[in-house]
Amino acid sequence: MGALTLTQVAKSFGSTEVIKGVDLQVEEGEFCVFVGPSGCGKSTLLRMIAGLEDVTGGDVKIDGKRINDLAPAKREIAMVFQSYALYPHLTVRDNMGLALKQAGVAKSEVTAATDKAAAMLSLDALMARRPAELSGGQRQRVAIGRAIVRRPKLFLFDEPLSNLDAALRVQTRIEIARLHRELGATMIYVTHDQVEAMTLADKIVVLRAGKVEQVGAPMELYNNPANTFVAGFIGSPQMNFLTAGALGLQSDTLGIRPEHLAISREAGQIAGRISHVEKLGGETLVYANTEGQGLLTVRLFGEHDFTVDETVSLTPDLSRAFHFDATGQRLR
Numbered sequence: 001m002g003a004l005t006l007t008q009v010a011k012s013f014g015s016t017e018v019i020k021g022v023d024l025q026v027e028e029g030e031f032c033v034f035v036g037p038s039g040c041g042k043s044t045l046l047r048m049i050a051g052l053e054d055v056t057g058g059d060v061k062i063d064g065k066r067i068n069d070l071a072p073a074k075r076e077i078a079m080v081f082q083s084y085a086l087y088p089h090l091t092v093r094d095n096m097g098l099a100l101k102q103a104g105v106a107k108s109e110v111t112a113a114t115d116k117a118a119a120m121l122s123l124d125a126l127m128a129r130r131p132a133e134l135s136g137g138q139r140q141r142v143a144i145g146r147a148i149v150r151r152p153k154l155f156l157f158d159e160p161l162s163n164l165d166a167a168l169r170v171q172t173r174i175e176i177a178r179l180h181r182e183l184g185a186t187m188i189y190v191t192h193d194q195v196e197a198m199t200l201a202d203k204i205v206v207l208r209a210g211k212v213e214q215v216g217a218p219m220e221l222y223n224n225p226a227n228t229f230v231a232g233f234i235g236s237p238q239m240n241f242l243t244a245g246a247l248g249l250q251s252d253t254l255g256i257r258p259e260h261l262a263i264s265r266e267a268g269q270i271a272g273r274i275s276h277v278e279k280l281g282g283e284t285l286v287y288a289n290t291e292g293q294g295l296l297t298v299r300l301f302g303e304h305d306f307t308v309d310e311t312v313s314l315t316p317d318l319s320r321a322f323h324f325d326a327t328g329q330r331l332r
Helices: 041-048 092-102 106-121 136-149 166-183 194-200 218-223 227-234
Strands: 006-013 016-027 032-037 059-064 075-080 154-158 187-190 203-208 211-216 240-243 253-256 261-264 272-280 283-290 294-301 309-318 321-324
Touching: 006 041, 016 041, 032 041, 032 194, 041 154, 041 187, 075 136, 092 106, 092 136, 106 136, 106 309, 136 166, 136 194, 136 227, 166 194, 166 283, 187 194, 187 283, 194 218, 203 218, 203 309, 211 218, 211 227, 227 253, 227 321, 240 261, 240 294
Parallel strands: 032 187, 032 203, 075 154, 154 187
Antiparallel strands: 006 016, 006 059, 203 211, 240 253, 253 321, 261 309, 272 283, 272 309, 283 294
């Protein structure tokens, strides 16, 4: 259980429309990620599903039941926030089991549920501690455990890794993916980080200015972006966009990913001068200012000895290029 359907869902604050007629189907057991730049409406949309924001127009349904007018507590959802939202005076065990206790669930059932969640999240040894005695990563695991014990139809995550350092983000991301596999639950996850979206999602929803730009599996969006916005947002480093006419091509814009742009010290198609080099060990990123095409990024695997101010030439692999029209839409 836990299929989600959004039909022409809209949200306005006064005269300002922030969600503009969103249609979406999330199947039971799917891990769906809302992604997009700050201000695109992804957190507002999540809060509408949770019941924390009113729906101005359209319908929100879980398992076919319209829930627009249901209080958050009646929606059978559990939400994990960026800020953890733990009670500082309660132990880990009590934080995790509080919702069940308040619902009148028998103490033995609460204990069994919290013990099971603690085992899944490696929190067994921390159950008697209070939030102040935990690291940021441990606090977030407690918040996730609190959601698990409620056995919701739908898990909602609102940028849960934003407060963690880089190493903890990777570790917690792996744990969330494992939990999804073990629980088989429907999960909706909001992030501005496209790497999180690519590594966690079964389905990605790319939002811009309150509208859905494209919905699809991670590699579908990577290999078949609908427009320049999706093409530029999905993929790291960002896709290069070239003026196609300068290369003798018919489309308005040519998109080429950094790994499909060759670089050479010999004469080539696009002349440039290196402005910055990032040597990352497993890969090298070269940024070059070019004549007529602006700053372009080249991704090379392994170590390379290119240096700043070196004159180079760049050649796109046209067999891997994306072609866009004047409105930014993909030409098929």
